[in-house]
Amino acid sequence: MDPTLEPLARSLREAPVVERNGYDYFVHGVTDGIPPVEPDVLRAIADAIAERIDPASVDKLVAPEAMGIHHGTALALAVDLPMVVVRKREYGFPDEVAVHQETSYGDDELYLNGVDVGDRVVVIDDVFSSGGTVEAVCDALETVEADIVDVVTVLRRVDAADDDISHEVTSLLDVRVEDGKVVIVD
Template sequence: MDRLERSLREAPIVEKDDGYQYFVHPISDGIPNLDPGLLREIVIRIIRKADLAEVDKIVTPAAMGIHISTAVSLMTDIPLTVIRKREYGLDGEVAIAQQTGYSENEMFINDVHEGERVLVLDDVLSTGGTLASVIDALDEIGADVVDSVAVIKKVGGENEVDERGYHVKTLVNVDVVDGAVVIVDANGDD
């Protein structure tokens, strides 16, 4: 069993409003602490899985995609743009609505331009609300989403990414059953 699987099996579960089962994990929450070996394993798996040949820029939503995307950027020399939860008012800034299984926010894309080829990276694909909104906004900007990868996919329930016809590759697919994380597919989606 690899580090990612082991860390997921050990992840505590907290129940959010309306019974949403949320696993607490270093990749998605920064707690417990993030083992460098786990991060290295994830970055290597992303680099092997993602189509990087034509990518000009990595794009990630704040906050928990930042550490993963930074590490991938350092290993590939591909520049990184972070989608922020704060408005800056810069020329070309695009506002997007972010909706997850447990919250709604507004996010802002800066420094992504028409014709740029981007890789979208994120920590968890659960309801697909965040990634669907990000990919929609990138399409509206005119950027070419070459590939998108989420480290962990929580299966079951509706998924806005699938409903909108987007494909997101994942490293591992999990479910939460009876208060525990269950590995559904240790290789994720290609």
């Protein structure tokens, strides 16, 4: 493991796990904003993602609401790129694209604005679980004919991920939940 991610790994092992619609949902600053996420952890995440992408060949970062936003923001500051938020709120702008998001424990509508034809984008999110959110965001980006350069999530739940998704996803840490605890998978 990247040694700068050790504090993140340590705190994940202590995260409480709650049941959400039959799904083992861990609660952590990275994925939920509670308990507080330490600046060093946020910085280490942004730096580790920055190392995995080539900012010179990217026009915009794209982060889904809500928990992609703090990681997208920290990365945008680190690599000096603009960031678009995929909202759960409809604006009704002429080029808005609406997609349906299905997660491991619920569903919602997502609305993409602010990405143009040919934009080279990197998608950033906190966690890849079933892959439903990444799939919905990528569908919306394909609808506007953006060029999806990379999809990066901080965490990947290897015990929930659907391998049959259309885009390769890079994650900083792979995790699973076992006996009510988060386990880091090497």
